[in-house]
Amino acid sequence: MASMENSQTNSDPNTERPGPLRIGSVLVDPPVLMAPMAGFTNWAYRELVRRFGGCGLPATEMVCARGLVEMDHYGRGEPERLWGIRDEPRPLAVQIWDNDPDTLAEVARRVAHDYQASVVDLNFGCPARDISEKAESGSYLLDDPDRIGRIVARVVEACGRVPVTAKIRLGRSDDRLTAVDVAQAVEGAGGAAVTVHGRTARQQFSGVADWERIARIKSRLKRIPVVGNGDLETPKAVVDAFSRFGVDGVMIGRAALTRPWLFSRIEAALAGRVIGSEPSLKQQRDVLLGQLDLMVKRFGPRRGVVLMRVFACRLGAGRPGVRQFRVAICRATTVDEFVEIVRRRFPSER
Ligand SMILES: Cc1cc2nc3c(=O)[nH]c(=O)nc-3n(C[C@H](O)[C@H](O)[C@H](O)COP(=O)(O)O)c2cc1C
Numbered sequence: 001m002a003s004m005e006n007s008q009t010n011s012d013p014n015t016e017r018p019g020p021l022r023i024g025s026v027l028v029d030p031p032v033l034m035a036p037m038a039g040f041t042n043w044a045y046r047e048l049v050r051r052f053g054g055c056g057l058p059a060t061e062m063v064c065a066r067g068l069v070e071m072d073h074y075g076r077g078e079p080e081r082l083w084g085i086r087d088e089p090r091p092l093a094v095q096i097w098d099n100d101p102d103t104l105a106e107v108a109r110r111v112a113h114d115y116q117a118s119v120v121d122l123n124f125g126c127p128a129r130d131i132s133e134k135a136e137s138g139s140y141l142l143d144d145p146d147r148i149g150r151i152v153a154r155v156v157e158a159c160g161r162v163p164v165t166a167k168i169r170l171g172r173s174d175d176r177l178t179a180v181d182v183a184q185a186v187e188g189a190g191g192a193a194v195t196v197h198g199r200t201a202r203q204q205f206s207g208v209a210d211w212e213r214i215a216r217i218k219s220r221l222k223r224i225p226v227v228g229n230g231d232l233e234t235p236k237a238v239v240d241a242f243s244r245f246g247v248d249g250v251m252i253g254r255a256a257l258t259r260p261w262l263f264s265r266i267e268a269a270l271a272g273r274v275i276g277s278e279p280s281l282k283q284q285r286d287v288l289l290g291q292l293d294l295m296v297k298r299f300g301p302r303r304g305v306v307l308m309r310v311f312a313c314r315l316g317a318g319r320p321g322v323r324q325f326r327v328a329i330c331r332a333t334t335v336d337e338f339v340e341i342v343r344r345r346f347p348s349e350r
Contacts, residue, residue, distance in 0.1 A: 017270055018242045021056065021225055021249040024163025024192040026091050026118045028056035028249060030267045032238065033195070033227055035253030036062055036095040036121065036167070039310055043084025044294040048287065049256065050089065054263030056249070057091050062123045065098035065107035082115070083298065091118035095167065097126065099137040101151045105158035112162035119192075120159050124148055124182065125169040127201035139201035142171050142178050149185035156190035163192030167229075170213055173202040179213070180220050187224045195227040195251050215245040227251050235262075235269030242270075257314035260287065285346030288315055292338060301335050308338065316345055 020029035094117040126138030171177035198209030209230025225248035233255040296304035
């Protein structure tokens with residue numbers, strides 16, 4: 001990986017530095033949050049990011065509330081996506097999704113009290129068909145701010161002192177930009193913060209995140225903080241997001257899959273410190289093999305390797321030859337094959 005930002009400060013010394021973010025009783029410091037990402041932000045990834053430092057609030061992948069209730073009912077243990085959450089350090093946000101206030105309230109209460117999550121986050125942004133159109137959840141609910149308000153109110157009641165947040169998009173499509181109404185409904189119902197991904201659901205991940213719109217939502221809320229999300233890839237972009245758009249916090253997703261050490265560099269930039277070098281190829285290799293080890297221990301060699309492919313593809317991006325690497329890694333079925341391909345991509349002598 002090319003060294004993109006070696007030994008520099010990316011912040012303007014005259015820019016006011018953002019203070020810690022308060023989400024209810026939880027202090028998020030620095031005010032830089034991990035985006036929940038299905039298939040990625042599992043315990044192993046959260047631990048990795050914690051080791052590098054700089055993330056104020058790690059998050060789980062989205063957990064299906066109904067699924068948790070059913071697994072419980074049939075005595076099938078607990079969802080894989082809750083791996084590690086009982087014992088890992090806090091703060092930690094656990095994200096859940098559904099459209100039924102009672103189910104969400106029941107699961108949120110358990111997540112808050114039995115699992116002791118620091119924050120319960122409600123997903124109102126997922127554009128995937130299975131969640132949105134089919135399950136009438138996630139971004140599907142953005143068309144109905146009142147319903148979101150009712151859901152949040154029930155969940156807030158169930159969670160007691162544990163803060164409840166909502167993650168939303170700008171609306172379902174360009175002609176249905178409901179985010180201001182939705183954010184106000186979340187605020188009115190007792191939500192503790194709202195995170196806005198600056199795209200519509202229809203956009204999925206195309207185009208660019210609209211930070212002007214995120215800023216407008218911030219200006220329409222009276223009490224609760226707004227966390228901006230979308231396309232932040234460098235420490236400088238984060239520093240600019242705080243100063244230009246007045247958000248209270250930022251959330252980082254895809255860029256920190258390719259570079260899990262990005263949070264620590266952002267933290268340095270926000271504090272006006274010198275940003276260190278990117279990890280060497282050898283260090284990046286160690287990151288990948290360390291993750292492989294954790295995944296294999298948890299899921300066994302076959303599944304562990306399969307689950308690691310997507311993460312390796314992300315981490316392997318950004319240097320020539322990525323296409324061949326991806327093809328090779330996606331064919332790896334054994335731990336030995338996986339390790340060999342990673343060793344070739346991340347040689348120790350450079
Ligand atoms: C692979 C992947 C999985 C995601 N899973 C979730 C999820 O479980 N819950 C959620 O609210 N958003 C999810 N998102 C959206 C991210 O949280 C985030 O809003 C989006 O990636 C934009 O931020 P970014 O530009 O920093 O990546 C996912 C995104 C990706 C790329």
